[in-house]
Amino acid sequence: ADIISTVEFNYAGDLLATGDKGGRVVIFQREQETKSRPLSRGEYNVYSTFQSHEPEFDYLKSLEIEEKINKIRWLPQQNAAHFLLSTNDKTIKLWKISERDKRAEGYNLKDEDGRLREPFRVTELRVPALKPMDLMVEASPRRIFANAHTYHINSISVNSDNATYLSADDLRINLWHLEVTNRSFNIVDIKPANMEELTEVITAAEFHPHQCNTFVYSSSKGTIRLCDMRSAALCDQHSKFFEEPEDPSSRSFFSEIISSISDVKFSHSGRYMMTRDYLSVKVWDLNMENRPVETYQVHEYLRSKLCSLYENDCIFDKFECCWNGTDSTIMTGSYNNFFRTFERNTLRDTTLEASRESSKPRAILKPRKVCTSGKRKKDEISVDSLDFNKKILHTAWHPMENIIAVAATNNLYLFQEKIN
Amino acid sequence: MFVRGLKRKCFDGEEDIEGTLAGIKAIPSYNLQRQSLLDMSLVKLQLCHMLVEPNLCRSVLIANTVRQIQEEMTQDGTWQMINTQSTGQASLDRLVSTDILCRSSRDQAEGKHVPAYGTFNKDFESDQAQDGSEAMSTASSVQAPRNLQSNVWEMENPQENKGNFQKSLDQIFETLENKSPSSVEDLFSEVDNSYYDLDTMLTGMMSNTKMGHCDSLETFSSPTNTASNSNCKSDLNDLDHIVEILVES
Numbered sequence: 001a002d003i004i005s006t007v008e009f010n011y012a013g014d015l016l017a018t019g020d021k022g023g024r025v026v027i028f029q030r031e032q033e034t035k036s037r038p039l040s041r042g043e044y045n046v047y048s049t050f051q052s053h054e055p056e057f058d059y060l061k062s063l064e065i066e067e068k069i070n071k072i073r074w075l076p077q078q079n080a081a082h083f084l085l086s087t088n089d090k091t092i093k094l095w096k097i098s099e100r101d102k103r104a105e106g107y108n109l110k111d112e113d114g115r116l117r118e119p120f121r122v123t124e125l126r127v128p129a130l131k132p133m134d135l136m137v138e139a140s141p142r143r144i145f146a147n148a149h150t151y152h153i154n155s156i157s158v159n160s161d162n163a164t165y166l167s168a169d170d171l172r173i174n175l176w177h178l179e180v181t182n183r184s185f186n187i188v189d190i191k192p193a194n195m196e197e198l199t200e201v202i203t204a205a206e207f208h209p210h211q212c213n214t215f216v217y218s219s220s221k222g223t224i225r226l227c228d229m230r231s232a233a234l235c236d237q238h239s240k241f242f243e244e245p246e247d248p249s250s251r252s253f254f255s256e257i258i259s260s261i262s263d264v265k266f267s268h269s270g271r272y273m274m275t276r277d278y279l280s281v282k283v284w285d286l287n288m289e290n291r292p293v294e295t296y297q298v299h300e301y302l303r304s305k306l307c308s309l310y311e312n313d314c315i316f317d318k319f320e321c322c323w324n325g326t327d328s329t330i331m332t333g334s335y336n337n338f339f340r341t342f343e344r345n346t347l348r349d350t351t352l353e354a355s356r357e358s359s360k361p362r363a364i365l366k367p368r369k370v371c372t373s374g375k376r377k378k379d380e381i382s383v384d385s386l387d388f389n390k391k392i393l394h395t396a397w398h399p400m401e402n403i404i405a406v407a408a409t410n411n412l413y414l415f416q417e418k419i420n
Numbered sequence: 421m422f423v424r425g426l427k428r429k430c431f432d433g434e435e436d437i438e439g440t441l442a443g444i445k446a447i448p449s450y451n452l453q454r455q456s457l458l459d460m461s462l463v464k465l466q467l468c469h470m471l472v473e474p475n476l477c478r479s480v481l482i483a484n485t486v487r488q489i490q491e492e493m494t495q496d497g498t499w500q501m502i503n504t505q506s507t508g509q510a511s512l513d514r515l516v517s518t519d520i521l522c523r524s525s526r527d528q529a530e531g532k533h534v535p536a537y538g539t540f541n542k543d544f545e546s547d548q549a550q551d552g553s554e555a556m557s558t559a560s561s562v563q564a565p566r567n568l569q570s571n572v573w574e575m576e577n578p579q580e581n582k583g584n585f586q587k588s589l590d591q592i593f594e595t596l597e598n599k600s601p602s603s604v605e606d607l608f609s610e611v612d613n614s615y616y617d618l619d620t621m622l623t624g625m626m627s628n629t630k631m632g633h634c635d636s637l638e639t640f641s642s643p644t645n646t647a648s649n650s651n652c653k654s655d656l657n658d659l660d661h662i663v664e665i666l667v668e669s
């Protein structure tokens with residue numbers, strides 16, 4: 001199994017897609033609840049596996065293009081087939097996943113094993129009949145959107161109009177039509193005329209869930225820009241600019257690095273958006289640009305360790321975050337295979353661990369605690385014994401129910417709320 | 421004391437030997453820590469694994485940190501203050517080393533820095549004993565591969581070295597005087613992808629000067645060379661591919 005690099009539920013929540021470092025996509029499907037097997041309520045099993053991207057070699061730059069899947073985004077379902085977009089650093093692909101559970105039998109011109117029949121042997125005509133067969137799930141690439149990005153793609157986002165989507169790299173954002181692969185429109189370009197003046201890059205971008213003209217993008221300087229595509233063809237001028245003023249008392253040489261936003265996600269309601277920087281998660285009201293409305297500390301105990309984390313490059317880890325279906329709870333990952341959930345109404349936060357030892361099937365997860373002061377209580381973990389190689393960067397929450405998917409390096413964990 | 425109001429949160433759990441002494445000694449400790457951070461950052465920028473394109477976001481963040489440190493060092497005149505102390509020579513070495521790190525590719529191609537380094541290293545090594553800081557060891561570990569080479573140069577051309585030394589010092593002063601250190605920017609000029617626009621590349625194919633640019637890019641970091649070695653076979657494919665592009669256009 002390879003390192004999982006992205007996790008995404010579809011709109012109905014019955015399918016869960018994962019992408020990995022080897023360019024593969026694995027889709028899980030939720031089992032239908034049946035009266036005969038009540039205990040298998042909502043288990044996810046492998047539905048389809050396919051190789052989405054292959055490693056490539058860029059001859060002009062003499063550099064490899066990694067096949068690692070950076071993002072997967074589902075399209076809303078419109079017929080029996082499922083569609084998803086998957087992207088690596090340079091190329092986006094539209095995949096169609098369809099089921100085949102019937103097969104036609106009784107052809108006139110060929111035998112059951114496919115051999116052509118001699119015409120003179122055909123004495124009567126019959127209509128082929130559809131007979132059931134073992135379920136076969138096929139994945140086929142329907143569109144390949146290539147050669148539009150000089151820099152590494154970090155985000156894709158499907159528009160609410162179900163016709164267009166955006167793709168963002170470090171310096172540019174392009175708008176595509178799902179049907180058109182030979183053309184894309186550049187809507188944001190922050191590349192300076194002189195690359196020596198480069199001080200800021202785009203880190204994430206997303207379309208508004210309801211307003212098809214609105215999207216946001218975040219930067220490495222901790223700012224978010226909201227753009228309206230109706231105002232101009234090139235959205236270099238933002239409509240709104242979100243930035244929290246820096247706290248001068250906590251300024252250090254690492255301030256900029258830890259302020260760099262690694263993920264931005266609109267709430268399902270479209271009223272709020274959430275950003276993840278190295279130490280915290282912030283919820284912003286789209287109507288208020290000068291500061292977030294809520295801030296949650298994910299692992300504040302790491303603030304005194306920033307130099308070590310800079311040295312071992314952990315400070316550059318890009319954590320994602322996600323909302324639950326009702327926008328009442330947010331979730332994000334941390335180190336030591338810990339992940340955190342924050343309930344916005346009650347301000348209750350929980351730390352849980354995704355590991356084999358602590359997750360027996362059907363066992364309830366025990367909340368974990370990191371010891372920050374000197375005296376370590378029983379069951380607490382001290383900061384120094386945290387494993388920084390075990391990081392949870394990718395998590396996803398079912399769109400309607402309390403089921404979460406947590407990717408811990410090369411393992412996928414699925415947790416659901418216990419129903420009594 | 422230290423009026424700046426910056427909390428020294430940089431360094432965690434490390435034995436701050438000088439910090440345990442009286443407050444006056446705390447200032448050079450901060451400077452050493454800052455220098456160590458600067459050295460670490462420059463090493464990080466240099467160690468790109470050039471088989472796969474380096475992460476631009478990470479490079480930008482590290483470069484901004486380097487710029488911030490260099491600006492602060494220029495602003496509070498720290499490096500001028502150090503200049504007047506007995507360890508002045510060694511600190512200049514450090515500044516040279518950081519600058520040389522950034523310029524190494526260019527200067528290697530132009531063959532400038534090596535003779536200039538010669539006179540420095542003699543003093544550097546004697547001062548190393550005096551200043552037993554971690555920062556120095558970081559800088560010296562980077563300089564170590566160059567020491568041997570430059571000592572040889574020094575023995576051969578002492579007169580030439582003095583002239584070159586002055587020249588490169590001027591370059592360094594110039595660099596630090598500009599608020600935007602070109603050493604950091606040099607790194608991004610290497611990342612400039614306009615060269616790889618098809619049009620530019622095609623016109624570059626026609627003129628030899630562009631091919632020279634390609635050579636200096638290869639010397640930028642040795643991993644690139646190993647990459648090209650390991651992809652010998654693909655070089656032939658490269659040629660076919662390039663011919664294909666020329667024909668198609």
